Amino acid sequence: MTGETRYRALFLGAGPQMHCGVGQFTRLLQETIEKLEPGTSATLTLTRSEGSLAEIWRAVGATQSVVCNFPIVAWKRVMFTPLLAMAIARLRRRKVVLIQHEWTGLHWLRRITYMPALLLADTIVMFSPLVQRELASDPLLGWTARKSVLAPLPPNIEVPVGIEDSxxxxxxxxxxxxxxxxxxxxxxxxxxxxxxxxxxxxxxxxxxxxxxxxxxxxxxxxxxxxxxxxxxxxxxxxxxxxxxxxxxxxxxxxxxxxxxxxxxxxxxxxxxxxxxxxxxxxxxxxxxxxxxxxxxxxxxxxxxxxxxxxxxxxxxxxxxxxxxxxxxxxxxxxxxxxxxxxxxxxxxxxxxxxxxxxxxxxx
Structure with a gap:
């Protein structure tokens, strides 16, 4: 490993202003890991206005692993920069952990956007044996399923105290x-x-x-x-x-x-x-x-x-x-x-x- 590291994990996110399930999942995962091991993780915000090449380079250099729940915001405005961050992580010999929720259920155009992420990942965290099998059956990228591990998925939303009328x-x-x-x-x-x-x-x-x-x-x-x-x-x-x-x-x-x-x-x-x-x-x-x-x-x-x-x-x-x-x-x-x-x-x-x-x- 090259360079001095400060964190075990750098989570790629799209900021709190991005209200979607993907962003919520990443935030809760990072917060939970931070509670278990304080001071060992950080978040890099990637939006149209945040996350320059220099910022990505510095942030990746300060961590051992980059965690990407791709796409970091549900099929909206940020697609290229997370892939760039993952590529920089590989260049700097940091571990890349990709979180993969779906495969066959995605439209084929969306699967194409996943291809670079699957190739760049060292480990692919998946949540369903069925989806794991779908990836393994892919004629082009099936071999990447060998990098996958299963994890138990939690819900994004907890029952709040009280309800709100509408x-x-x-x-x-x-x-x-x-x-x-x-x-x-x-x-x-x-x-x-x-x-x-x-x-x-x-x-x-x-x-x-x-x-x-x-x-x-x-x-x-x-x-x-x-x-x-x-x-x-x-x-x-x-x-x-x-x-x-x-x-x-x-x-x-x-x-x-x-x-x-x-x-x-x-x-x-x-x-x-x-x-x-x-x-x-x-x-x-x-x-x-x-x-x-x-x-x-x-x-x-x-x-x-x-x-x-x-x-x-x-x-x-x-x-x-x-x-x-x-x-x-x-x-x-x-x-x-x-x-x-x-x-x-x-x-x-x-x-x-x-x-x-x-x-x-x-x-």
């Missing part, structure tokens, strides 16, 4: 007074989450006279796909145009859980099945509302994540056989909403300590 929450309260069945879906909306499949289930519930209102708490990911247009077109085709709400980005955790408090059940008919990388699932579970989701594709999906496995065993997460038809999901929703909310014990700090220890082992 116009949308009052709208949901009024809907419940009218006898509506509120089905929730939380997180970014993109094809991998099969948002249209939930519409199909809603149409079945409506035919049964259960008056569903499907509430998507989140916003559509902007990209080359026409996800939002196709979603609303399908809702109209199914006669659900007035039975669907898309909240858009909700900035406050207090507001998020205020909305959660009115949801009767969450549902995720994931084509790939439940994987251990689904942080949004873990956020929903903390609400105490029942959550129905397709079962995992691999029997070993949660072997590295005992806390996630325990939630399934306790019934906080209700599995439906992968490949089940929409009628089955409708049946399960109709049955679970009859049970009262159950607030499961959830050690948020413990979940983050688990991943921090896993990442520290790679530094």
């Amino acid at each position: 116009k949308l929450r009052h709208r949901l309260i009024a809907a419940k007074r009218d006898g509506r069945l509120l089905i929730g879906h939380f997180g970014s909306i993109y094809p991998g989450k099969q948002p249209n499949a939930l519409l199909e289930i809603g149409a079945i519930l409506k035919q049964r006279g259960l008056k569903p209102l499907i509430v998507y708490i989140g916003s559509f990911i902007r990209g080359v796909d026409k996800v939002e247009q196709e979603f609303h077109a399908r809702a109209r085709e199914l006669g659900l145009a007035d039975d669907v709400i898309v909240s858009g980005f909700v900035a406050s955790d207090h507001k998020v859980f205020g909305l959660f408090s009115e949801i009767d059940a969450f549902c995720y008919p994931l084509d790939e099945g439940l994987t251990a990388r689904r942080s949004s699932i873990l956020t929903c579970v903390q609400s105490g509302r029942p959550l129905i989701v397709a079962g995992p594709a691999l029997p070993e999906e949660f072997d590295h994540h005992p806390r996630f496995k325990e939630l399934i065993a306790r019934g906080a997460i209700v599995l439906v056989a992968r490949g089940a038809d929409n009628e089955t999901y409708a049946d399960r929703i109709a049955s679970v909403v009859k049970r009262p909310p159950v607030h499961w014990p959830f050690d948020f700090d413990g979940w983050w300590k688990d991943i921090a220890e896993a990442v520290r082992a790679q530094l």
Whole structure:
């Protein structure tokens, strides 16, 4: 190793002004590692106005490892500089730790942007055996999966003390007074989450006279796909145009859980099945509302994540056989909403300590 180092790890971030799940994850991970080992980590902010070549060179020189949760801000303005920082780290013989959440679920254009990061990484931290297998099966970059290790993913959001009112929450309260069945879906909306499949289930519930209102708490990911247009077109085709709400980005955790408090059940008919990388699932579970989701594709999906496995065993997460038809999901929703909310014990700090220890082992 060349040069004098002050830190074990340098985390690449986009600053506190970047409100997205990617940035939140990086911040919480760095803060948890710093609590476990004070004074051993630092953050380098990379934005359009911050993070010059000289600043990157100096920051990399002062650390043993560079940790990059790529892209550092959700597919927005900062793509090149994190790759530059990783390249400088390799040039200066620092270890590069890449945090990789997805692979096949990404649009092919987005996978292309990941290619340099995968090549530059010394270690790739992944959260799902299924995603690990997807990368290993890639004809061009499959060999990089040999650099990967599994870590247990925690939720980005902790249940806050108290909730915050909002116009949308009052709208949901009024809907419940009218006898509506509120089905929730939380997180970014993109094809991998099969948002249209939930519409199909809603149409079945409506035919049964259960008056569903499907509430998507989140916003559509902007990209080359026409996800939002196709979603609303399908809702109209199914006669659900007035039975669907898309909240858009909700900035406050207090507001998020205020909305959660009115949801009767969450549902995720994931084509790939439940994987251990689904942080949004873990956020929903903390609400105490029942959550129905397709079962995992691999029997070993949660072997590295005992806390996630325990939630399934306790019934906080209700599995439906992968490949089940929409009628089955409708049946399960109709049955679970009859049970009262159950607030499961959830050690948020413990979940983050688990991943921090896993990442520290790679530094």
